[in-house]
Structures are given as structure tokens and as C-alpha cells.
Amino acid sequence: MLYFIGLGLGNEKDITLRGLEAVKSCEKIFLENYTSVLGVGTDKLEALFEHPVIVADRDLVESNAEMILDSAAVCNTAFLVVGDVFGATTHSDLWIRAKERNIEVQVIHNASIMNACSCCGLQLYRFGQTVSLCFFTETWRPDSFYERIVQNHSIDLHTLCLLDIKVKEPDFKELMKGRTVYLPPRFMTCNQAIDELLEVEEKYKKGVCGPDALAVGLARVGQPDQFICFGTLKELREVDFGQPLHSLILCAPHTHEMELEMLNYFNVKNLKK
Amino acid sequence: MLYFIGLGLGNEKDITLRGLEAVKSCEKIFLENYTSVLGVGTDKLEALFEHPVIVADRDLVESNAEMILDSAAVCNTAFLVVGDVFGATTHSDLWIRAKERNIEVQVIHNASIMNACSCCGLQLYRFGQTVSLCFFTETWRPDSFYERIVQNHSIDLHTLCLLDIKVKEPDFKELMKGRTVYLPPRFMTCNQAIDELLEVEEKYKKGVCGPDALAVGLARVGQPDQFICFGTLKELREVDFGQPLHSLILCAPHTHEMELEMLNYFNVKNLKK
Numbered sequence: 001m002l003y004f005i006g007l008g009l010g011n012e013k014d015i016t017l018r019g020l021e022a023v024k025s026c027e028k029i030f031l032e033n034y035t036s037v038l039g040v041g042t043d044k045l046e047a048l049f050e051h052p053v054i055v056a057d058r059d060l061v062e063s064n065a066e067m068i069l070d071s072a073a074v075c076n077t078a079f080l081v082v083g084d085v086f087g088a089t090t091h092s093d094l095w096i097r098a099k100e101r102n103i104e105v106q107v108i109h110n111a112s113i114m115n116a117c118s119c120c121g122l123q124l125y126r127f128g129q130t131v132s133l134c135f136f137t138e139t140w141r142p143d144s145f146y147e148r149i150v151q152n153h154s155i156d157l158h159t160l161c162l163l164d165i166k167v168k169e170p171d172f173k174e175l176m177k178g179r180t181v182y183l184p185p186r187f188m189t190c191n192q193a194i195d196e197l198l199e200v201e202e203k204y205k206k207g208v209c210g211p212d213a214l215a216v217g218l219a220r221v222g223q224p225d226q227f228i229c230f231g232t233l234k235e236l237r238e239v240d241f242g243q244p245l246h247s248l249i250l251c252a253p254h255t256h257e258m259e260l261e262m263l264n265y266f267n268v269k270n271l272k273k
Numbered sequence: 274m275l276y277f278i279g280l281g282l283g284n285e286k287d288i289t290l291r292g293l294e295a296v297k298s299c300e301k302i303f304l305e306n307y308t309s310v311l312g313v314g315t316d317k318l319e320a321l322f323e324h325p326v327i328v329a330d331r332d333l334v335e336s337n338a339e340m341i342l343d344s345a346a347v348c349n350t351a352f353l354v355v356g357d358v359f360g361a362t363t364h365s366d367l368w369i370r371a372k373e374r375n376i377e378v379q380v381i382h383n384a385s386i387m388n389a390c391s392c393c394g395l396q397l398y399r400f401g402q403t404v405s406l407c408f409f410t411e412t413w414r415p416d417s418f419y420e421r422i423v424q425n426h427s428i429d430l431h432t433l434c435l436l437d438i439k440v441k442e443p444d445f446k447e448l449m450k451g452r453t454v455y456l457p458p459r460f461m462t463c464n465q466a467i468d469e470l471l472e473v474e475e476k477y478k479k480g481v482c483g484p485d486a487l488a489v490g491l492a493r494v495g496q497p498d499q500f501i502c503f504g505t506l507k508e509l510r511e512v513d514f515g516q517p518l519h520s521l522i523l524c525a526p527h528t529h530e531m532e533l534e535m536l537n538y539f540n541v542k543n544l545k546k
Contacts, residue, residue, distance in 0.1 A: 012290075013294065087391075096531075124385075128401050129399055265369075
């Protein structure tokens with residue numbers, strides 16, 4: 001049996017009772033750690049599970065998935081995912097490959113940023129498609145997210161922007177010397193995301209994410225020190241959101257009265273200087 | 274302290290460890306039971322919590338919320354919501370009213386149908402706005418959902434349709450005799466939803482939810498006997514989805530290859546006759 005188990009967003013205690021029961025029945029436990037991360041280290045999970053946890057990087061899940069499937073073919077195996085199970089494409093892939101091998105699968109859901117982001121007051125049913133922002137480099141500045149924001153905006157919907165994370169990225173300078181050394185993990189901040197949005201708005205000028213666009217920055221949703229701030233992109237750009245993970249929501253052109261009432265509890269204007 | 278705690282979708286074991294810890298610290302526990310229901314009775318929750326649970330109907334939450342707030346002002350109080358916390362508008366309202374009274378609030382998230390629906394294979398980031406379908410009556414056939422489906426369809430997005438539930442609806446015949454009697458709860462089935470969609474498509478003819486439109490019917494997501502079926506509306510109309518709760522997803526005009534590959538595991542054509 002291969003269990004796909006969502007871990008939720010905060011720490012080891014965000015697993016469900018059913019999820020924990022399933023994990024406890026498993027001989028092998030893999031933790032996917034490259035599309036998101038918990039607010040605590042793997043040691044906390046191992047202490048709770050009383051069992052070692054194998055950290056599965058992108059390479060293992062995408063290229064060496066046989067290791068996970070071989071295990072699931074002979075014993076109960078857990079594949080743990082921060083947030084919910086099917087946020088990232090690769091996990092459908094793993095599910096399909098398990099099915100192809102006639103391995104039984106079971107999915108145990110949990111909160112994802114895709115639903116938990118509603119804690120800011122914006123109504124979940126008013127969100128359009130979700131976009132992902134990647135770290136821009138000198139030569140690679142992909143901005144296909146912009147057209148999706150324009151589409152959502154045109155039918156008065158909010159846009160959740162998921163921000164890039166880079167874990168276990170090889171250091172190319174070292175690689176050229178024949179050594180494999182990994183760079184420290186990087187997590188895009190709301191501020192960096194806003195810089196990208198403003199840059200791309202400047203390029204296409206369709207008026208969806210300029211300095212005066214209303215947005216909500218969210219940091220560490222579901223963790224004890226969760227931080228939410230509502231304001232214009234220009235205002236939020238100056239706010240310190242602290243530790244990762246960050247996400248950003250671009251508000252629809254119209255916010256409903258009830259949305260605004262709740263958002264105002266997080267208004268940047270109320271921040272203590 | 275007022276804890277807003279998501280219960281997830283299946284049974285009492287879908288609460289998170291953190292959620293359970295919070296509930297155990299509470300002197301009063303309210304369960305919102307009118308926007309969704311768990312697959313088990315309140316008795317199972319009470320057994321797990323070792324504490325009575327007060328079932329809060331719409332009237333209590335919307336008109337008598339002071340009862341909840343008064344409790345939260347003096348002792349730890351839990352407000353339990355099936356799925357995640359902020360699926361339904363009224364819960365933002367309760368959150369705001371608690372804040373107005375300077376009552377501390379804490380939100381503990383969980384899976385919602387809004388993210389768990391991705392278990393069918395459709396990618397979550399490709400969903401547009403969510404629509405709700407109400408039971409049509411002779412004289413009241415609201416179809417504003419149709420325009421939203423058209424909007425999503427026009428930018429190639431999936432549409433999650435949430436289906437009406439009626440719990441604790443007064444029996445008007447009895448009411449006229451001066452007696453308050455409640456009708457048995459009713460839950461819209463995928464089949465009923467499809468009838469409404471086909472009727473409205475027939476009226477506006479924009480080609481978004483006719484008999485050949487591709488869709489996914491989901492029943493009891495996250496429960497052991499979860500059932501998912503993928504096909505055209507015409508095909509799904511004839512499928513028995515069993516016990517509630519049901520939801521329906523209208524697929525975007527284009528499904529991606531990976532989506533289709535996973536959807537096909539639920540293809541109506543594979544159903545054993």
C-alpha cells in the first residue's frame with residue numbers, strides 16, 4: 001500500500017489522526033521536501049512517528065520513483081507531502097505509476113495554501129487560477145503568469161501567487177570543478193515577488209499589478225507566528241514578512257464588503273512602526 | 274479564546290493533532306452543521322473529545338452568535354467546521370465579531386473539498402471560481418452560476434460545483450398549522466446537479482455544460498468509500514453515486530495529458546455493470 005499523506009502547513013502536529021495512524025502502519029516513510037517545507041525539521045516528524053523519515057528530493061521523486069514504488073509493492077509505505085497531496089504535478093505522476101503497477105493507493109488529505117489562504121478574509125470561491133512566480137535570473141525572466149493574472153482580473157477574481165522555493169540546487173561553479181555542492185535553500189519573499197510583478201506590469205501595462213494594486217501578503221500560514229498584511233503592492237513592498245514561506249494574493253478589482261471588513265484587520269496602515 | 278477548527282472531510286479522525294489538542298482545552302464545543310456534514314454522527318466526535326458537542330444550526334451561528342462569543346469571552350471555546358474554516362461566508366462574520374469584541378481567535382486549518390477535489394487528477398491551479406447549485410423549485414430556479422461557468426470556460430479553467438444541502442428546513446405545511454416540524458435533510462446528488470446544468474444550458478446555449486461536456490462526479494471525498502467517476506454529463510447522469518456528499522467538476526475545454534491519464538482511472542467506461 002502506498003499512502004499519500006498531506007501534512008498540512010505548520011508543524012508535525014498538523015497531521016490528521018488518520019494520517020498519523022497510517023504513518024504508524026508504514027515500514028518506509030518518504031517526505032517530499034522540494035515543493036514546500038514545514039515550519040519544523042524532519043527530526044520533529046521522526047520523533048512523532050518514532051521512525052526514520054527519508055527526505056525525498058526532486059531527483060528521487062521524479063527520476064528514482066521506483067525506490068518508493070518498490071517499497072510500496074512489498075510493505076506499507078508513506079509518501080508525505082507538505083500541505084495537501086496533489087498540489088504539485090509530480091505527485092499525480094507517482095499516483096499513476098503506482099496504479100500501473102497495481103499497487104494499492106490511499107490519499108489522506110490536509111490543508112493546503114490553496115484553501116488556507118482564505119484566512120485573510122478573501123472568499124475562496126472568488127479565486128481564479130493559481131499562478132507560480134519563479135526567481136528571475138539575468139537571462140531567464142519567465143512572465144507567463146501575467147496573462148493568467150489578466151484573465152482572472154478580467155472576470156473579477158483574486159489570484160493566489162505561489163512563490164518559488166529552491167532547495168538542493170547544485171552550485172554550478174563547484175560543478176564545473178567536478179564537485180557536487182548544494183547552495184543554501186532559497187525562498188522567494190513577498191517583496192521579491194512584488195518586484196517581479198511590478199517589473200512585468202511595467203512591460204505589459206494592462207493595469208493588473210501596478211504599485212496601487214491591492215494585495216495580501218501571507219507568511220507562515222498555519223504557524224503560530226503567521227503574518228498577514230493587506231495593502232497596495234507599493235506599501236507591501238516595504239513590509240518585512242520575516243521567515244518563509246511566503247505567498248501573495250492579488251485582489252480582484254472588486255472586493256466584497258465582508259472581505260474588506262476582514263482584510264482591514266490586516267491592513268498595513270495598522271502595523272506598529 | 275475562540276478556536277476555529279477545520280474537521281476535514283471524512284470522519285472524526287480527520288481532525289489534526291493540533292486541532293484535537295485545542296478542542297481538548299475547550300470548555301464549550303460548537304459544531305457547525307449546515308454548510309456541510311461529516312460522514313459520521315456527532316456521537317463519534319463526542320467520544321473522541323470526551324466532551325459534549327453543541328450542534329450549531331444556521332440560526333444559532335447567524336442570529337445567535339452571541340451565545341458562541343459570550344462563551345469565548347470567558348473560556349476556551351471551539352467552533353468546529355466540516356472541511357476548512359473559511360469555506361462559507363458566515364464564518365468570516367463570526368471571526369470579525371469575535372475580533373470586534375477583542376476575543377482572541379485562532380484558526381486551525383484542514384482539508385476542504387476546494388483542495389481535496391484534486392484527488393480526481395484535475396490540477397488545482399487550473400480551477401476557476403467555484404459555483405454553488407441550489408435545489409430548483411417550481412418558482413425559484415436561480416441560474417447565475419451559468420455565467421460563472423461560461424467565464425471559467427472562456428479562459429480554459431475547470432469549475433468546481435458545490436451542491437446544495439438542506440438541513441433543518443422547516444416544514445411549511447406544519448408551520449401553517451402552528452407547529453415547527455423539520456423536514457428530513459436533503460443533499461443534492463450529482464444526478465440532480467446534472468439535470469440543472471443541462472436545463473440551464475438548454476436555456477442559454479453557450480455550449481459549456483451540454484450532454485457531451487466532460488465532468489467528474491465526486492462522492493464522499495476523503496471517506497473510505499469515496500467514489501469518483503469521469504465522463505460526459507450524459508453518461509454521469511445515469512451513474513449511482515450513492516450516499517452524500519456529492520460534488521461535480523466541469524472540466525476545462527482542454528485537459529492536460531497528465532490530467533487525462535489520471536482521470537481515466539475513474540472513467541465511467543470502466544465501471545463494472
